[in-house]
Amino acid sequence: MKKRSAAVLAVALLLSVAGCSGAAGGGGSAAAPTDPAQVSGDITVLTHKTDLAADGTLDKYAAEFNKIYPNVHVKFEAIVAYETDVKVRMNSDDYGDVLMIPGAVPVPDYPKFFAPLGDPAALSQKYRFVDKTTYNGQAYGIATNGNANGLVYNKAVWQQAGITKWPATLDEFRADLAAIKSKTSATPLYTIYHEGWPMTAWQFNLGSNSCDTKANDNLATDTAPWASGKELNQIDSLLYNVVHDKLVEADPTTTAWDGGAKSGIATGKIGTLMLASWAISQMKSAAKKAGKDPADIGFMPWPAQVSGHYCSIVQPDYAQAVSIHSKHKEAARAWVDWFVDKSTFAQDEALLPTLKSGALPPELKAYQDAGVQFIELSQEKNPQVSKIDNESEIGLNKPDYRQKIVDLGRGAAAGTLDAYFADLNKKWAAGIKSAG
Template sequence: MGKKKTFTGALLAAAILTAAGCGGQGAPSGETAKAPADPAEASGTIKVLTHRTDLVQNGTMAKYAAEFNRTHPKVKVEFEALTDYEGEVRIRMNTEDYGDVLMIPAAVAKNDYPRFFTPLGTTGELGARYRFGDKTSVDGKVYGIATFGTANGFVYNKAVWRKAGVTEWPTTPEEFLGALKAVKAKTDAVPYYTNFKDAWPLTAWSNDIGSVTCDATATDKLAGPVSPWREGGELHTIDSLLYRIVDGGLAEKDPSTTNWEASKGMLAQGRVATMHLGSWAITQMRDAARRSGADPDDIGFMPFPAQRDGKFCAMLATDYQQAVNVHSGQKAAARAWIDWFTERSGFSAKEGAVPALRSAPMPNELEDFVDNDVTFLERSEARTGEVNTVDNAAEIGLNKPDYRQKLVDTARGAQEGGLEEFLADLDKRWNEAAKAAGS
C-alpha cells in the first residue's frame, strides 16, 4: 500500500457529481449476473481493473489467471492496473468503458450502484455466504463482493516490548501509554510511529470505532447531532489516545519526516516499537524482517486497548469490493472470475487478510487474536450514507487524514490549542452539519 492521490475541496465534489451522473447510456436491466453451472462453459475475454499495480507488475495476477484457466479454459482474463485508481476510474465511468470487473470506487454513492454495477444476488442469499455484504447492498440486492477484510489494531515488535518488561496486552488507554513509557525508558526504540507525513495511515484510527464498546453498529450511531467526541464517546477515547501519545513525547521527534516504506524495516529491526494499522500490514512487516535479517516472529498484532466484559473486540472492515460493470457484454464470465477469486484463489490467505467467505478460516497472521478470544465484529454499514453526508458537510473527514494531522500538530505544539478544545470544535461542527442535514 502507498499514499493514494486524492481530489480535494471543490474538485472532489465535482468529481463525485460527475461520477454520480455518468454511465447513463441505457437503463440497467437489473438482471443478476450469474456464472454458468459448468465452469467450462464460461467464455469470453474480460478486463479486470485493479489498484494492485504491484501484483500486476510482478506477475502475481497473471499466475492467478493461469490457475483460473484450469477450470475456466474458455475465459481470457486481462488486467489493467491503475496507479491513481480512484481518479482514473471515476473519469472512465463517464462512459460505458470501465472494464468488465472493477473495484467499486469510494466516490460512487451507494444508492447509485444499480446504475453502474450488475446485481450479484440478494442480500439474504449472499450475506449468508460472504462477509461485508451490506457494504454494497441496495434495496435487497448486493452489487459487490469484498476481496478481503482487515482487522484493526497495533502492529508491534514483541522483542522490544518484552525488553521494556511488557508481556501482556494493555487493556486500557492508560495501560497502553504506560507500556509506551516503559519502551522509552528501557529501550532505544521509538515507542510509537505516526506515519504522519504519508498521512493515510492516520485514517486507520477511525476503524477502531466499535472496538472500544464492542458494538458493530457504533458507526451507524454517528448519524445525527450526537457529539461523537464527547467525554466517554468512542472517538473521544480514540483520538485522546493518539493526542496523549504525541503530547507525552512517545512518538518520533519530527512527524514531518516520517516515511512509510522505511517504517516497515524500522519496526522489523526494533528501531520502532509500535504502529497503528490494519492487519493487512502484518505480512509486509514480516517480509521486511526477513529482508533485513530480523526475526519475523517478533512482529505481533494487538487489539485497541479497551475491553468489554473482560473481552477485547476488533472491528473488521472491508477492502475494495469486486463488481461487474452493468454495461459489460461478458457478465457470466466476469461473475465466474469474481466467484473463483473470492472462494478458490487463496488470495486473502496469501495477503494475511480476513476472508470474505464466511466458511474460510482466519489467517495465520491473526492467530494471536483467535487464541486470545478476541471478538471479531463486522462493521454495520446500514447508515453509512447518512454518516458520510454529515461528515462531508462538517468538513471533518473521518476517513481522511487531515483532521488527525491537525490533532498531532496540536499535540506537539505546532498548532495552538489543547485536546478538549480541539475535540469540542469537532463536536460543534458535526452537530451543526447534522442538524442542517435533518439527521
C-alpha cells in the same frame, strides 16, 4: 504495495467523487453465471495490488481461474495512486470491467457506477460484509477479504522495554509507549502521517472500546459523537496524547512507508504501527528481507477491554464491483465470485476470508485463540452515515481531520483539542440536519 488492500475499507482520499458523472449507458445486472463453458469475453481488472501484479502472483490466480473459465481472458491494470486515479476515470465510461470500489464513492452513488450483484440477504448467507455494499435492496460489491483491527508491533522492542503483556486500557498503552521511549532507542509509535492514508486506520477502531456492534449506526443520530466519554473522543484523544507526549516520530511530515514504517518495524527502530491485520504479512516479509526474525512481528488488539476481553472489529477490505459499463458483465461477475470462493488469496496473504466457510489464516487464528473476540459492525445505517459524513465535510475515512489532530498535538496548528472536538460536533450535527 503501500496501502491496505482502506480500508480500507473506506480509505484515504483527499478529494470527493461527488462530482463524478456516473453511468448514462450500460446498465443491467451482473448475474452469477451458471455454466462456465458458456462464459466468454476479455475483461480488465483494475487493482491496487501493484506488488502482486509485478511479481506475477495475479497472473497465477488468473491461470487457476481459467481452468474453470477457459473462455475468459483476464487483464490486470495495476494502479499505484489507485484512489485518485480511479476517481478521475470514473468521470468517463472507462474504468475497467472489475474494479475495487474507491473509498470516497458514497454508498447512495453505487447504482450510478456499478452493476447490481443480487439479493443481499441471499449473498449474506455465504459472504461476510455484504451489507457494507448494499443500497436500496441490492448488493453492488463483494469484499476481496476482511481485516481485523489492531496494532502491528515489534515484540523484541516491547520486551526490551520490560513489557510482557498487552495493554488493557488506553492509559496502559500510553505508559507502555513511554517505557519504550525511555528504555529503548526505538520510536514508540510511528504515525506514517506524511503518507496520508495510514491516518484513516484510527477510524477502524470505532466499536473496539465498547464492543458495540451498533457503533457505526449510532453515528446516524448522534449529534455530538466527539463528546467526552464517547468513542471518537477516546480514539482521537489517544492520538493527540501520544503525539503531545512526544511518543511518535520527531517530524511526522517526513514519514515514509517502505523506507520508514516497513523497514523501521522490521529492524526494531519502530515499536508500533496503527495498522490492521492486512499489514502483518508485509511487515514479516520486510523483517525477513532485512535479515531479522519475522517472528518478532506481532499483532495486538486495540488497548481496551469490555468484561475482561478485547474486541477486534472485522472490516471488509476493498470490495470488487462490476462496472455498469462493462460489455462482459457475466465474465466480470465470474471473476468476482471465483476470487472470493475459490482462490487462495486470503490464506496466502494472512487475511480474513470473505467466504464465511473459508479457512482462517494462522496469524488470525492465534489472535482469536488469545481471547480476542471478532465482531462485525452493523452497516444498517451506513448509507445515512456516509451521507452525513459527506454533508459535514469531515471525512471520517479520509486523512485530513486526523492529520489535524496530529498537528494540534505537535503544536503545528493553532487551537485546542477541545475546541476542535466542539467544531467537529457542530459540523456533524449540521450534517445530520442537512442529510435529513
